[in-house]
Amino acid sequence: MQGLGFFYxxxxxxxxxxxxxxREAYHRHLGYFNTNPYMSSYILGVVSRLEEEGRGDESVKAxxxxxxxxxxxxxxxxxxxxxxxxxxxxxxxxxFWASAAPLLFLFIYNAVHLTNRWGYLSSGYRNAHSPQEGxxxxxxxxxxxxxxxxxxxxxxxxxxVAVFGTQTPGTSLxxxxxxxxxxxxxxxxxxxxxxxxxxxxxxxxxxPNMRIxxxx
Amino acid sequence: MTGALVKxxxxxxxxxxxxxxxxxxxxxxxxxxxxxxxxxxxVLGCPAEGAVIxxxxxxxxxxxxxxxxxxxxxxxxxxxxxxxxxxxxxxxRQPAELVGLAVLFGAPTVFLDRAVNxxxxxxxxxxFHRAMVYLRLGRTDLVxxxxxxxxxxxxxxxxxxFLLVGSVLVLAxxxxxxxxxxxxxxxxxxxxxxxxxxxAALASDRTARKGWWGFVLGLMAGGCIGVWRALS
Numbered sequence: 001m002q003g004l005g006f007f008y009x010x011x012x013x014x015x016x017x018x019x020x021x022x023r024e025a026y027h028r029h030l031g032y033f034n035t036n037p038y039m040s041s042y043i044l045g046v047v048s049r050l051e052e053e054g055r056g057d058e059s060v061k062a063x064x065x066x067x068x069x070x071x072x073x074x075x076x077x078x079x080x081x082x083x084x085x086x087x088x089x090x091x092x093x094x095x096f097w098a099s100a101a102p103l104l105f106l107f108i109y110n111a112v113h114l115t116n117r118w119g120y121l122s123s124g125y126r127n128a129h130s131p132q133e134g135x136x137x138x139x140x141x142x143x144x145x146x147x148x149x150x151x152x153x154x155x156x157x158x159x160x161v162a163v164f165g166t167q168t169p170g171t172s173l174x175x176x177x178x179x180x181x182x183x184x185x186x187x188x189x190x191x192x193x194x195x196x197x198x199x200x201x202x203x204x205x206x207x208p209n210m211r212i213x214x215x216x
Numbered sequence: 217m218t219g220a221l222v223k224x225x226x227x228x229x230x231x232x233x234x235x236x237x238x239x240x241x242x243x244x245x246x247x248x249x250x251x252x253x254x255x256x257x258x259v260l261g262c263p264a265e266g267a268v269i270x271x272x273x274x275x276x277x278x279x280x281x282x283x284x285x286x287x288x289x290x291x292x293x294x295x296x297x298x299x300x301x302x303x304x305x306x307x308x309r310q311p312a313e314l315v316g317l318a319v320l321f322g323a324p325t326v327f328l329d330r331a332v333n334x335x336x337x338x339x340x341x342x343x344f345h346r347a348m349v350y351l352r353l354g355r356t357d358l359v360x361x362x363x364x365x366x367x368x369x370x371x372x373x374x375x376x377x378f379l380l381v382g383s384v385l386v387l388a389x390x391x392x393x394x395x396x397x398x399x400x401x402x403x404x405x406x407x408x409x410x411x412x413x414x415x416a417a418l419a420s421d422r423t424a425r426k427g428w429w430g431f432v433l434g435l436m437a438g439g440c441i442g443v444w445r446a447l448s
Contacts, residue, residue: 001337004344005240008363011356023354030351030359034285037243071284079281083245084418087274090250094271095445099263101271102251109245152427153434159415160438164446166408175409179416189277189289192413193323200405204316209404214268215312 002040006033009044017052025051028060035067036074041117042138043070045124046131053128062131069132073139082112085147088154095161098214116140165213171203172210220304223260224383227300230256231382232375234292239336240367249273249295256296260303265311269298272319272407275414277326279421287337291410293329293378297385298322304386307393316403317393319410321385332377336370343369 007030018025035043043066050059086108094101120138127134163172175196182192230252238247246252250270257266273295280288298318302311343366350358423431 001341001344004340004347004359004363004366007347008360011360015356026351026356026359030347075281075283079283084278087248087250087278091271091274095441098267098271099254102254102267105248105250106245113243149430152422152430153437155415155418155422156431156434156436157438157441158434159419160435160440161442161445162408162411162415162438164439164442167446168405169442171405172408172412175405176412176416179413180420183417183420189280189413189417190326192416193409196409196413197320197406200316200409201403204402204405209401210408211404212268212272212312212315212407214271215264 001032001034002037003031003033006040006044009040010047013048014051017048021054021056025056028056029063031060033063033067035071036078038078038113038117039070039074039120039138042120042124042131042135043067045121045126046128046134047124049125049128062128066131066135070135070138073135077139077144078113081144081147081151082109085151085154086112088151088158091158092154092161095158095165095213112143162213165211167211168208171208174203175200220386223304224300224379224386226259227256227296227303227382228375228379230259231293231296231378232371234296235333235374236367236371238290238292239333239370247290247292249276249291252292253295253299256299257303260299262299262303262311265302265315266299268315269295269302269318271411272315273298273410273414275418276410277417278414279417287330287333289326289330290333291326293325293374293381294319294322294410296322296378297325297382300382301386301389304390305393306390309393313401313404314393316406317389319406320403321389323410325381325385328377328381329374332373336373339369339373340366 007026010029011026014025014029015022029047043063046062046066047059050056050062086105089108090101090105093104123134123138124131159176163169163176166172178199179192179196182195234247234252237244246255253266253270253273254263255266257263257269260266273291276291277289282288298321301318301321302314305311305314343362347359347362350362419431
């Protein structure tokens with residue numbers, strides 16, 4: 001439920017452009033709102049423009065029509081692509097320069113979404129009269145495709161360095177392989193964690209003493 | 217004693233602030249373990265341990281996405297608790313020896329983190345309904361205040377629950393280490409569990425239909441560099 005946040009962001013603009021009709025405008029826009037948080041800037045842009053032009057009912061319709069598609073688009077872009085990509089790039093760096101990894105992660109992730117958020121706001125404002133067409137042009141397909149292509153090799157790279165970094169490659173691959181098989185069988189993460197804790201304690205009592213790659 | 221209390225209070229404050237970023241304001245990903253554990257380590261005076269704990273927890277639940285109304289698990293509490301345990305340990309052992317035990321203690325707090333998150337979301341819904349009432353009364357100042365209070369409530373709920381559980385776990389952790397000195401070495405394999413489980417979840421998703429070749433090539437490249445690093 002992001003209705004309060006949406007209203008909070010829109011409020012100063014509504015107060016400015018609605019004049020004596022502001023009370024109706026407030027009522028229109030304090031309602032159900034749920035989308036990907038990064039994509040909400042586009043809807044804010046659309047609604048701002050339509051409210052500015054005195055087309056309040058259209059702005060509600062546009063808001064309601066855009067929430068779902070932009071939510072799906074944003075979840076796919078930011079949660080399924082940008083986040084794993086920026087985490088894996090930073091993890092790959094961490095083996096060589098551990099303290100720089102969080103900074104690189106913050107830089108990559110925030111540079112993309114903050115730039116996009118500003119762009120979405122102005123794009124929404126510009127495309128307020130054909131918001132669906134404008135939204136279809138937002139998805140940054142080229143960047144997403146490149147991130148998608150690089151994520152899987154990066155994942156393999158991080159695993160490869162980590163496995164040898166522990167100095168117990170056999171045990172590490174056993175733990176990874178067991179978890180992988182359980183995920184393939186649709187097990188839930190907490191259950192996998194529980195099973196592997198037992199396995200790890202058993203392995204520990206058998207002797208393997210895993211080293212943590214980032215400790216010098 | 218006062219120093220320990222200050223550390224626990226500071227860590228609870230950090231948990232609160234970071235949960236606001238995650239839930240209510242910004243979404244700058246300051247709450248990712250890589251960042252939050254390092255920040256916690258800096259505050260508690262053990263940045264190296266904080267950085268390592270953050271990297272260990274980072275891939276965990278990375279493939280669990282907050283799509284639609286689904287609320288995924290998030291490793292914020294586990295990473296912060298694990299850093300707190302290492303920072304509060306008062307004994308002769310090196311932090312690197314204790315990471316496995318700290319992970320064993322910290323990981324279950326992921327359930328608490330999620331429960332608090334769900335509780336806050338329900339309270340956010342109530343705040344929304346209150347805001348509707350205030351709007352009908354023409355009090356737009358109170359409508360805006362509801363949003364700020366709701367964000368602060370996210371921080372408060374997380375900080376309070378972290379304070380409670382963190383204190384109990386710190387006590388239990390130190391008591392256990394004093395009673396069973398042989399445990400830490402035996403639990404070394406546990407240290408990297410969150411890391412490998414997180415990578416396995418991602419690999420299971422990414423290679424489900426295609427992507428095997430990229431994964432294998434990356435693994436070979438990483439393996440070569442890993443071997444080179446191990447030998448040098």
